[in-house]
Amino acid sequence: MIQKKICMLGSFAVGKTSLVRRFVENMFSDKYMTTIGVKIDKKMIDIQQQSLTLVIWDIAGENGFHQIHGTYLRGMSGYILVADKTRTSTLDTVINIQKTVGQAFHNVPCVLLMNKMDLTGQWDVEESTIDKMQQEGWDIFRTSAKTGQNVEEAFNKLAVRMLEK
């Protein structure tokens, strides 16, 4: 059984914990409880005919990498950046996080989740912005922890990219 450590990064209240809960337990709750420090979960998946254990480090959201505990990222095989489609500032945050993490962790695969797609009336991030980022090479998934849209696909894609390395 192969194990891989992955980290959830992003601003506060973007839905990192909800995405993990949806992926691991297939559950969702509207109640918001901020994560303090780090929360760890695990899920076993089958990818490319082999079993893989994902140990998911859900790290408390901050507004800049310098506040993120870099030590938590040690040894990670991949990471998931999460932005909130109803707040543009969260996208700026993940772009900054990716710049810093990318420098510190070369060649570690990542995917970007544009979360809260279910809140259609409150979207703040333009679709054109997302399309442009995809053209620039970002691996982006439009997700909703509430409905489960694209959550499993995003984690599976990251798993595939980690196994390819």
Added chain:
Amino acid sequence: MQSPDELNSLRTLILAPEQLEISELKERLNDPGIRAEELSRIIAEAIVIRASKDHKLATALLPTIEEVIRDSVKRDPKFLADSIFPIIGPAIRRSIAESLRAMVDSMNTTLEHTFSWRGIKWRIESIRTGRPFAEIVLMHTLVYRMEQIFLIHKETGLVLQHVAAESVDSKDADMVSAMLTAIQDFVNDSFSAKEDSSLQNLNLGELTIWVEQSPRTILASVIRGTPPQGLKTVLKEILENIEFEYNSALNDFKGDAAPFEPCRPDLQYCLSQAQKTDSGRDAVTPVPARITRAERTKKGQGPVLFIYIAAALCIAIIVIGFILSNL
């Protein structure tokens, strides 16, 4: 008289091979690359030969080696620390053992003055086994049981191996290992600890979690009760062996724990041996912590019984002496 040109021609005719040889020798002497190549072919043997004759080579190299070590430590102290990790533990322990031996001797003398039925029994055991009396006392008064051992990859927090004693309700080893690593990181970050400092003990009620660390691995042991400090030495030795024997596997680790399966029996053995109940025998269920033989023995029962036996012996001796004197 011949002209210089004619002399040169004559010289060339007669000495051409030698001139060529001299020219090649000059080239070899003047070219550092060729000289280095030639020296590299003989330097190993030269060192061996020179070293066998006297100590001058060692004396000559000593200042250079000292400077190299000094520079290495200045540049990256961790490199040298990691390199000597497998041997530094035994060296330190040997030194500490000597100091402890002296301390135990002193304690032995003090305890020898203790007079009780249990004390006499332990004194007999000490004579029989050849171990110091203080060590026997410590052995009988500690009650503990090692319940779980986690071998964890330090960088990722992923579990390499996990063993648990029978009837122990163990949680998901992957999650526990990751959380232990996260706690370590959290404490170091929050309290600005030095880079090489580490969390060593966690206490939770009657449970103690000992955390031993090496450059690339962590050995976390969950113990119920009051374990002897000597058990830490055993855990350190296990970790040093793992660092040494699984060097390549640790360097190449990418999430597959299969290469570490062979160390499982060692961890299992450590688990099965690391326990002591108040009966002195292995127990299936863990004994509650801090309950020693002294607490379970009724108060005053031992010494009273001894007095009775001593009194009976004295009376018997007196009677026998009286009978013999009258014969």
